[in-house]
Amino acid sequence: MKTSDYYHIWLVGPDSHYITRLCHRLSLNPDHVVRRFTTIALALAQRSSVTTIPNALILDSDGQEGLPRRLVRKLRERLPAAVFFVLADAHDAETEADMLAQGISQYVVKDLQSPERLWQALAAARQPVAVPPAPPVAPEAPADMLLGQHASMQQVRELIKKAARTSITVSVSGETGTGKELVAQAIHAQSGRAGQPFVALNMAAIPRELLESELFGHEKGAFTGATTRRIGRFEEANGGTLFLDEIADLELVLQAKLLRVLQERAVTRVGGTQPVLFDVRLIVATHRNLAAEVEAGRFREDLYYRLLGLPIELPPLRQRGQDILLLAEAFVRAFSQLNKLPVPAFSEEARKRLLSYAFPGNVRELKAVVELAAVLADGPQIAACDIPFRTAPALRATEATEAPSSTTPVFPSLREQTLAIMQASLTALNGDVVAAANRLRVGRSTLYRLIQSGHLQLP
Numbered sequence: 001m002k003t004s005d006y007y008h009i010w011l012v013g014p015d016s017h018y019i020t021r022l023c024h025r026l027s028l029n030p031d032h033v034v035r036r037f038t039t040i041a042l043a044l045a046q047r048s049s050v051t052t053i054p055n056a057l058i059l060d061s062d063g064q065e066g067l068p069r070r071l072v073r074k075l076r077e078r079l080p081a082a083v084f085f086v087l088a089d090a091h092d093a094e095t096e097a098d099m100l101a102q103g104i105s106q107y108v109v110k111d112l113q114s115p116e117r118l119w120q121a122l123a124a125a126r127q128p129v130a131v132p133p134a135p136p137v138a139p140e141a142p143a144d145m146l147l148g149q150h151a152s153m154q155q156v157r158e159l160i161k162k163a164a165r166t167s168i169t170v171s172v173s174g175e176t177g178t179g180k181e182l183v184a185q186a187i188h189a190q191s192g193r194a195g196q197p198f199v200a201l202n203m204a205a206i207p208r209e210l211l212e213s214e215l216f217g218h219e220k221g222a223f224t225g226a227t228t229r230r231i232g233r234f235e236e237a238n239g240g241t242l243f244l245d246e247i248a249d250l251e252l253v254l255q256a257k258l259l260r261v262l263q264e265r266a267v268t269r270v271g272g273t274q275p276v277l278f279d280v281r282l283i284v285a286t287h288r289n290l291a292a293e294v295e296a297g298r299f300r301e302d303l304y305y306r307l308l309g310l311p312i313e314l315p316p317l318r319q320r321g322q323d324i325l326l327l328a329e330a331f332v333r334a335f336s337q338l339n340k341l342p343v344p345a346f347s348e349e350a351r352k353r354l355l356s357y358a359f360p361g362n363v364r365e366l367k368a369v370v371e372l373a374a375v376l377a378d379g380p381q382i383a384a385c386d387i388p389f390r391t392a393p394a395l396r397a398t399e400a401t402e403a404p405s406s407t408t409p410v411f412p413s414l415r416e417q418t419l420a421i422m423q424a425s426l427t428a429l430n431g432d433v434v435a436a437a438n439r440l441r442v443g444r445s446t447l448y449r450l451i452q453s454g455h456l457q458l459p
């Protein structure tokens with residue numbers, strides 16, 4: 001089976017239990033190649049090539065900033081041949097009519113049966129489709145999305161530029177949420193491979209028994225359930241860039257296989273005998289210290305040197321000085337504009353509060369915190385009390401510049417912080433779950449589930 005014989009499905013929607021379940025359900029058909037994008041912008045940034053044009057597109061309206069018509073139209077124009085489904089939390093006749101007018105094939109309300117309905121709708125829609133060449137796409141500029149004026153970020157930008165000139169392997173390190181994937185996207189976008197696929201795979205997110213076939217593909221009959229041949233991510237990324245996130249989580253057996261694949265520049269699918277040559281730029285990332293992993297015997301030294309290539313280290317946000325404010329303002333501006341709200345300013349106290357916090361979740365956490373602050377603010381200014389850190393500033397700025405060690409205070413986990421943000425929102429909105437879900441851009445069922453399980457309380 002050639003790549004074009006597979007049925008390519010793009011699933012666009014924020015990480016949620018529903019999307020994970022749907023992705024799993026659709027992947028059970030071995031002819032399906034399902035790719036996930038968390039936002040429409042990322043799907044649009046994926047410049048199409050013959051191998052990556054989807055036959056079907058499923059867009060979850062949850063978390064898409066109110067389903068901006070412009071972006072939906074752009075997607076529709078970009079992918080005229082794709083069957084296009086829009087998922088919604090609840091039925092809204094006006095939105096449905098609007099979506100259908102824009103050429104959406106079906107508007108599907110998410111419930112327990114909807115994955116099955118989608119499966120059947122896809123089966124019905126599925127027929128050999130003549131894939132037209134993709135129209136030229138205005139390149140997104142992820143390099144511009146990498147904000148920051150701190151000297152360390154200027155250096156990162158220089159390294160991105162240098163990395164983009166050749167196909168050297170790049171290893172990106174940095175704590176969680178520091179922007180490692182954004183750096184990988186920027187290198188891809190600035191490189192000569194920009195018109196080709198950018199394929200990302202998180203080693204920690206795939207069950208270990210599936211990872212080998214996910215990376216290298218499998219032949220028909222390779223294992224129970226492998227009823228047809230399926231290509232892996234190396235082949236999918238052919239001509240483009242493969243981003244392997246959390247590389248330190250790769251178990252030793254697969255490390256050995258990856259090393260061989262990189263040395264031979266060819267993959268052999270699971271259960272296969274014929275090596276398939278590939279041309280891929282590899283970018284790897286980890287939040288761990290890979291050298292220490294080698295030292296501890298958990299990571300192969302030979303693979304470490306093979307992957308090191310051009311190392312790019314992203315500093316934690318707490319070491320980027322005034323960039324915290326620059327990013328906070330940019331995120332609040334973008335969030336307010338998307339929601340058609342006046343852009344609030346940060347009060348002096350709010351700025352101090354931001355600068356004195358350690359941001360264990362780095363830029364990702366800052367973005368979530370300031371977007372919620374914009375929601376909670378009364379009037380044109382964000383006050384210090386609108387900034388919902390769960391704990392008192394965990395580190396003072398002076399302490400925060402020290403490298404984290406086993407003696408640094410224990411930070412609340414990202415989950416704890418997410419719950420804290422949800423709780424603050426519920427409280428501020430007097431327990432109005434629907435309004436809180438809309439503002440937080442999470443499914444209301446998520447909030448109800450957390451309330452039921454006692455993780456969140458109604459005021």
Ligand SMILES: Nc1ncnc2c1ncn2[C@@H]1O[C@H](COP(=O)(O)OP(=O)(O)OP(=O)(O)O)[C@@H](O)[C@H]1O
Pocket residue numbers: 145146147148174175176177178179180181182183245287327363364367
């Ligand atoms: N310098 C930056 N400018 C603007 N946005 C940024 C920057 N760095 C990170 N972000 C945003 O922060 C979020 C987290 O970034 P990203 O996913 O690239 O981090 P990561 O280091 O790969 O995270 P993880 O370790 O969890 O995989 C994303 O929404 C990203 O767009």
